[in-house]
Amino acid sequence: MSQPTIMRLMALSINTAKRAGSIIRDVMQKGNLGIVEKGKDDLQTEADRSAQRCIIASLSKSFPEIKIIGEEGGSDLNVNNDWLVTKADEDFLTNSCPKQWRDIKDDEFVVWVDPLDGTSEYTQGFLDHVTVLIGIAVNNSAVGGIIHQPYFKNPGGELGRTIWGLKGLGTGGFERLSPPKDKFIVTTTRSHSNAIVQAALDALSPTDIIKVGGAGYKVLQLLEGKAHAYVFASPGCKKWDTCAPEAVLEAQGGTLTDMLGNHYSYGSDVLHPNAQGVLATNGDVSHANIISKLPSNVLEAMRSKC
Numbered sequence: 001m002s003q004p005t006i007m008r009l010m011a012l013s014i015n016t017a018k019r020a021g022s023i024i025r026d027v028m029q030k031g032n033l034g035i036v037e038k039g040k041d042d043l044q045t046e047a048d049r050s051a052q053r054c055i056i057a058s059l060s061k062s063f064p065e066i067k068i069i070g071e072e073g074g075s076d077l078n079v080n081n082d083w084l085v086t087k088a089d090e091d092f093l094t095n096s097c098p099k100q101w102r103d104i105k106d107d108e109f110v111v112w113v114d115p116l117d118g119t120s121e122y123t124q125g126f127l128d129h130v131t132v133l134i135g136i137a138v139n140n141s142a143v144g145g146i147i148h149q150p151y152f153k154n155p156g157g158e159l160g161r162t163i164w165g166l167k168g169l170g171t172g173g174f175e176r177l178s179p180p181k182d183k184f185i186v187t188t189t190r191s192h193s194n195a196i197v198q199a200a201l202d203a204l205s206p207t208d209i210i211k212v213g214g215a216g217y218k219v220l221q222l223l224e225g226k227a228h229a230y231v232f233a234s235p236g237c238k239k240w241d242t243c244a245p246e247a248v249l250e251a252q253g254g255t256l257t258d259m260l261g262n263h264y265s266y267g268s269d270v271l272h273p274n275a276q277g278v279l280a281t282n283g284d285v286s287h288a289n290i291i292s293k294l295p296s297n298v299l300e301a302m303r304s305k306c
């Protein structure tokens with residue numbers, strides 16, 4: 001018997017994210033990035049556009065009734081067969097579907113696509129920071145996610161790895177590690193800081209601060225034991241930045257919320273900006289304890305964006 005929709009959607013998303021990753025590498029190799037400025041500190045390249053077309057065309061062909069929202073807006077879905085992914089990841093399909101997801105109807109899903117997370121870093125050559133994010137929400141909550149890293153160097157020299165997480169099932173594609181117990185390491189933005197973002201960091205007195213690009217890559221820092229917390233007291237991230245990372249992190253026992261401790265809603269009609277910022281912890285440190293240390297000007301700035 002065929003697997004439930006969520007399992008087939010996850011398995012196709014794994015292969016689609018890989019294909020998008022190879023498109024991202026091809027665009028860089030050809031060297032013409034086709035950069036467009038969407039807004040202040042907000043770039044889009046040919047890689048963002050092409051990767052999004054590949055992902056949305058592929059997923060909507062196999063799942064025509066499921067709502068899919070991509071960062072780069074409405075895309076031309078008339079793509080070459082070469083960009084159309086129709087084969088699901090067989091390994092993932094060997095898992096058994098958690099009971100709570102067996103009977104979800106198509107109209108209860110929303111898929112959030114960030115075809116290239118870390119665009120600023122991509123244009124500046126920080127290629128490790130780049131990820132492809134496909135997040136699956138069920139009835140407003142982030143429950144499944146793919147984080148594909150196109151430039152991850154595998155031991156054999158091959159490029160790219162694909163991390164997945166599904167609540168109730170777990171995670172795959174990487175080795176889970178814990179960060180050092182005698183430190184408090186925080187990861188945050190490299191390219192979108194401001195005075196409030198800095199005030200939140202200062203209040204937490206971390207032993208180390210890692211500044212890297214992309215919401216996907218920062219959550220990878222938590223998953224792999226390089227940081228305890230991801231702190232970003234700014235309204236700059238959007239739902240497509242956090243849906244997949246939240247699902248993967250929480251499938252492994254971590255937490256991702258806004259800076260006030262509330263989960264975002266990922267329904268199809270929500271506003272796209274994560275107006276109250278992003279706070280993620282790996283499960284080893286207390287989320288509530290971090291929030292309790294935030295100064296009033298930071299909390300006010302996050303609340304005023306409600």
Ligand SMILES: Nc1ncnc2c1ncn2[C@@H]1O[C@H](COP(=O)(O)O)[C@@H](OP(=O)(O)O)[C@H]1O
Pocket residue numbers: 040041042071114116117118119120188189190191192212213214215232234235236237238241
């Ligand atoms: N002030 C801002 N303006 C526009 N986008 C922002 C932003 N702050 C964060 N973002 C978006 O949130 C994601 C993570 O940001 P950062 O790397 O700074 O932590 C990036 O996604 P994209 O690269 O997919 O656009 C970035 O563009």
Ligand SMILES: [Mg+2]
Pocket residue numbers: 042043044071119
């Ligand atoms: Mg962008």
Ligand SMILES: [Mg+2]
Pocket residue numbers: 114116117118214215240241
């Ligand atoms: Mg992004």
Ligand SMILES: [Mg+2]
Pocket residue numbers: 048071114115116117118119
């Ligand atoms: Mg993006």
